[in-house]
Amino acid sequence: MTRDYAPLRALFTDAGYAFVEPPLLFDASVFVELAGEDLRRRLFLSTAADGTELALRPDYTIPVCLQHLASGKARRRANYAYLGPVFRQRRDEPGEFLQAGVESLGRTDRALADADMLKLALSAVATLGVAAPAVRIGDSALFAAVLQSLDLAEPWRRRLARAFGDRDRLKALLARLASGAKAPALPDGVPAGKPAALRRAVSDMLLATGLATVGGRDAGEIAARFAEKAELARGNRHAPKVLTKFLAIAGAPRRAAAAVRRLAAAEKLDLDAALGDFETRLDNFARDRLDLSKLAFAADFGRRLDYYTGFVFEMYGREDKKPIVGGGRYDRLLSLIGAGGPVPAVGFAIWLDRIGAAR
Amino acid sequence: MSAIVIGVPSKGRLQEESAAVFARAGLNLESAGAARSYRGRIAGMPGVEIAYLSAPEIAREIGAGAVHLGITGRDQVEESIPDWKSRAELLVPLGFGRCDVVVAVPRAWIDVEGMEDLDDVAGDFRPRHGRRLTVATKYVNLTRRFFAGHGIADYRIVESLGATEGAPASGAADLIVDITTTGETLRANGLKVLADGVILRSEAHLVRSLVAKTDTKQAKALEAVVARLRG
Numbered sequence: 140m141t142r143d144y145a146p147l148r149a150l151f152t153d154a155g156y157a158f159v160e161p162p163l164l165f166d167a168s169v170f171v172e173l174a175g176e177d178l179r180r181r182l183f184l185s186t187a188a189d190g191t192e193l194a195l196r197p198d199y200t201i202p203v204c205l206q207h208l209a210s211g212k213a214r215r216r217a218n219y220a221y222l223g224p225v226f227r228q229r230r231d232e233p234g235e236f237l238q239a240g241v242e243s244l245g246r247t248d249r250a251l252a253d254a255d256m257l258k259l260a261l262s263a264v265a266t267l268g269v270a271a272p273a274v275r276i277g278d279s280a281l282f283a284a285v286l287q288s289l290d291l292a293e294p295w296r297r298r299l300a301r302a303f304g305d306r307d308r309l310k311a312l313l314a315r316l317a318s319g320a321k322a323p324a325l326p327d328g329v330p331a332g333k334p335a336a337l338r339r340a341v342s343d344m345l346l347a348t349g350l351a352t353v354g355g356r357d358a359g360e361i362a363a364r365f366a367e368k369a370e371l372a373r374g375n376r377h378a379p380k381v382l383t384k385f386l387a388i389a390g391a392p393r394r395a396a397a398a399v400r401r402l403a404a405a406e407k408l409d410l411d412a413a414l415g416d417f418e419t420r421l422d423n424f425a426r427d428r429l430d431l432s433k434l435a436f437a438a439d440f441g442r443r444l445d446y447y448t449g450f451v452f453e454m455y456g457r458e459d460k461k462p463i464v465g466g467g468r469y470d471r472l473l474s475l476i477g478a479g480g481p482v483p484a485v486g487f488a489i490w491l492d493r494i495g496a497a498r
Numbered sequence: 499m500s501a502i503v504i505g506v507p508s509k510g511r512l513q514e515e516s517a518a519v520f521a522r523a524g525l526n527l528e529s530a531g532a533a534r535s536y537r538g539r540i541a542g543m544p545g546v547e548i549a550y551l552s553a554p555e556i557a558r559e560i561g562a563g564a565v566h567l568g569i570t571g572r573d574q575v576e577e578s579i580p581d582w583k584s585r586a587e588l589l590v591p592l593g594f595g596r597c598d599v600v601v602a603v604p605r606a607w608i609d610v611e612g613m614e615d616l617d618d619v620a621g622d623f624r625p626r627h628g629r630r631l632t633v634a635t636k637y638v639n640l641t642r643r644f645f646a647g648h649g650i651a652d653y654r655i656v657e658s659l660g661a662t663e664g665a666p667a668s669g670a671a672d673l674i675v676d677i678t679t680t681g682e683t684l685r686a687n688g689l690k691v692l693a694d695g696v697i698l699r700s701e702a703h704l705v706r707s708l709v710a711k712t713d714t715k716q717a718k719a720l721e722a723v724v725a726r727l728r729g
Contacts, residue, residue, distance in 0.1 A: 168654075
């Protein structure tokens with residue numbers, strides 16, 4: 140199917156985004172290191188003569204960010220647009236398909252940048268004939284703020300933050316948090332409450348099994364986490380209740396924000412900063428004449444990639460189960476690929492191949 | 499009519515045990531020509547061809563539809579055939595070739611008892627060490643499915659060709675997914691199996707391909723062999 144993408148290209152160009160075309164072929168480890176092993180089975184892989192595993196790009200975001208890093212200062216402002224083929228192993232859809240989108244890097248006025256992004260995405264799908272897509276929005280920064288303001292062991296905060304975006308897993312973890320678990324048993328001959336003795340025992344075990352000199356987890360790390368586990372094992376009845384209430388908040392964004400505020404007041408949670416950012420973003424949406432009542436917020440909506448840090452959104456066509464647009468803020472990505480610190484970044488991708496069905 | 503193809507393990511214990519399965523069913527395997535041939539026949543069954551292959555090859559060929567029936571491990575079927583349930587049917591467990599596919603970590607990891615602990619370790623690994631946690635295995639697909647089922651995403655597989663159990667000590671990977679029968683080899687390498695780390699309890703099975711094509715005559719020949727082997 141051919142389609143005229145000239146209006147879409149003109150829209151991005153007029154909005155100040157410069158079209159780029161990064162390579163198709165990359166060292167696969169770039170993607171696997173960032174997105175994890177689960178992505179690898181969706182990559183189209185090949186092997187170079189020297190044994191390097193190569194992958195066809197599965198999206199544009201990582202290639203565009205790599206190009207940005209290679210061509211100047213990481214924190215400079217830059218606006219990129221793209222339209223071209225990406226490659227993923229998908230069950231019921233072709234492996235090669237077109238994506239278009241933008242990446243906005245280096246803007247520190249985050250709430251405004253988020254709003255610009257959503258507005259541009261709506262205009263973009265409009266050029267493709269999708270006038271009123273369903274829009275879901277979420278904000279992992281709100282969840283992070285709730286975690287931070289609850290009385291929770293740090294490892295539990297990390298566990299729950301990692302599971303954000305996966306409803307079932309989060310639910311299972313909260314049940315575990317409520318019930319608690321058995322504390323781990325100390326190795327033979329190590330008395331309780333003697334961290335140095337514990338570390339020595341672990342160190343001896345590493346030595347005895349030939350693992351003392353290879354990189355990886357050392358005695359200090361293992362002993363520290365062992366101590367941490369005792370804390371993890373203690374049940375916590377209060378935090379899961381509050382988190383469950385928070386995660387159930389959904390609906391029109393203003394009402395949802397009010398519900399979060401009520402929960403914060405009732406449970407004495409300090410969410411002012413995160414809620415402030417959330418509401419400023421909504422104000423900006425309103426200023427852009429977006430009909431807020433058309434946006435569906437869900438407190439538990441997030442992306443399970445640890446470089447996404449805040450606002451996320453998805454758009455759906457009338458009958459579609461799969462999103463036609465996915466976007467969000469990923470301030471951690473550039474630092475993970477070598478920027479030497481966080482760089483504000485927000486963008487979205489349109490699954491052009493799904494739009495035909497969505498109209 | 500072209501012959502139906504039965505895959506039989508070509509070496510080691512599996513070969514001996516498989517030959518015994520055929521013998522007990524009153525089916526005599528004959529070599530097709532030279533003594534060390536990779537093709538054979540069943541005496542008195544002209545429509546049947548025996549292909550001597552390695553256990554992973556048998557699974558792959560069953561999945562590809564090039565072999566109609568075969569003896570191979572359940573671990574091979576689940577590992578080597580994409581979407582295996584739609585392509586292969588495990589007909590009869592044969593009681594030999596038993597092994598468990600397990601997740602094993604260094605014994606010195608006293609803080610890691612189950613997959614949940616491993617999830618914590620994996621999640622913290624990159625911030626701490628600047629690289630992802632690595633898992634050495636020959637069972638890439640089983641590992642991915644099992645880890646995904648436990649919500650673990652922050653790791654990397656290092657495909658292992660030789661002795662997987664040595665990977666942690668050589669620094670090739672942090673932990674392994676491998677087969678074990680008694681656990682002795684793992685213990686000797688300073689490794690322990692996680693409490694909920696048994697991915698699969700495997701044994702040799704008679705396996706039928708659901709994608710290999712057969713005409714009426716071939717289907718009949720296949721049924722006859724299956725009926726004999728079922729005993």
